[in-house]
Amino acid sequence: MRSPALVLIRLGPAIIFIIHGYLKLFGGLHDQTVALFLTVNLPNPELTAWFIGALELVGGVALLVGIFVRPLALLLAVEMAIAIYKVRLPQGFVGAWEFEFTLLLLLIGLAATDGRVGGVHNDHVVHTPKN
Amino acid sequence: MRLLISLLALWMLAAPTPVHAADITSVPAGLNSEAVQAFKRGLELHKAKAWKDAIVEYEHALALGGRFPEAFNNLAYCYRKVGMVDKAIDLYRVAIALRPIFVQAHDYLARAYLTKGDKDAALHEYEIVRRLDQKLAVCLWAAIQHNDPDYHDMPWGSSMAPVPVVPAGAMLSAALL
Numbered sequence A: 001m002r003s004p005a006l007v008l009i010r011l012g013p014a015i016i017f018i019i020h021g022y023l024k025l026f027g028g029l030h031d032q033t034v035a036l037f038l039t040v041n042l043p044n045p046e047l048t049a050w051f052i053g054a055l056e057l058v059g060g061v062a063l064l065v066g067i068f069v070r071p072l073a074l075l076l077a078v079e080m081a082i083a084i085y086k087v088r089l090p091q092g093f094v095g096a097w098e099f100e101f102t103l104l105l106l107l108i109g110l111a112a113t114d115g116r117v118g119g120v121h122n123d124h125v126v127h128t129p130k131n
Numbered sequence B: 001m002r003l004l005i006s007l008l009a010l011w012m013l014a015a016p017t018p019v020h021a022a023d024i025t026s027v028p029a030g031l032n033s034e035a036v037q038a039f040k041r042g043l044e045l046h047k048a049k050a051w052k053d054a055i056v057e058y059e060h061a062l063a064l065g066g067r068f069p070e071a072f073n074n075l076a077y078c079y080r081k082v083g084m085v086d087k088a089i090d091l092y093r094v095a096i097a098l099r100p101i102f103v104q105a106h107d108y109l110a111r112a113y114l115t116k117g118d119k120d121a122a123l124h125e126y127e128i129v130r131r132l133d134q135k136l137a138v139c140l141w142a143a144i145q146h147n148d149p150d151y152h153d154m155p156w157g158s159s160m161a162p163v164p165v166v167p168a169g170a171m172l173s174a175a176l177l
Helices: A004-026 A030-039 A044-065 A069-091 A100-114 A120-126 B002-013 B032-048 B051-063 B069-079 B084-098 B103-116 B119-132 B135-144 B168-175
Strands: none
Touching: A004 A030, A004 A044, A004 A069, A004 A100, A004 A120, A030 A044, A030 B119, A044 A069, A069 A100, A069 B084, B032 B051, B032 B069, B069 B084, B069 B103, B084 B103, B103 B119, B103 B135, B119 B135
16 A cells, blocks of 8 residues: 555655756756756756756656656656766765755655655556455 | 646746856855954955955965855955966866856856966856856956956956957857857
């Protein structure tokens, strides 16, 4: 059975990713995102910025409604791992420029790939009926 | 229906955010007051172009725990002005590591690279500035075109200085970089 508590854990990052993805795609933060990617020397910063915005928006919606949770949560977790490595790590663990928030999103994303944080597909895939 | 309402609420929350140029005089909350005082003394000396004295105060602020992007950026600016460009570049990189889209630090870093004769690195920084602050980008592009790091250098941000007149052709070639 799906635990409401675990579903809530899934909805937290869902809301965060939807807002951040929307802002990157339609909210006027595209140029800032490209500037960030240029700064940390990510390849094809323009294309990568569109891709990351779409991933966050689609991945956030998927987490919200509970479909394709495992693959998209894994992709979002990978994105957070790259964000920590390329951007957040030099800023320290606590303080104004911390990476603790990104780490939290990474860990929840990884937890969601386990398949037990709710979602239509996960329920069918993970939970086998008791005899 | 509930889902649609939720998505609509999220859409309203995610209103477009204007991009503001950073203020290099700002101090983050929560710093110890001695570090803040040293930083502010540094700022006054910086404004008076007393670069060496400003360096002493900024270094003092950093030693007291004022390790925030503006402190590294302003210290780097003073080091660049006294000719210690390599040191300035290292400090600009620290400021940018702490705040990757710190537009002034990118602008000044480009000018430091220009001083070193590294035009490719300066153009890379210009690309970043162009994404963050059009007015600053015009000034930086003019500096690169003139191969003069101090050309339209704006120590207090883009709102404080007139924008140079750049030929349309030059801006077009900049946009195509």
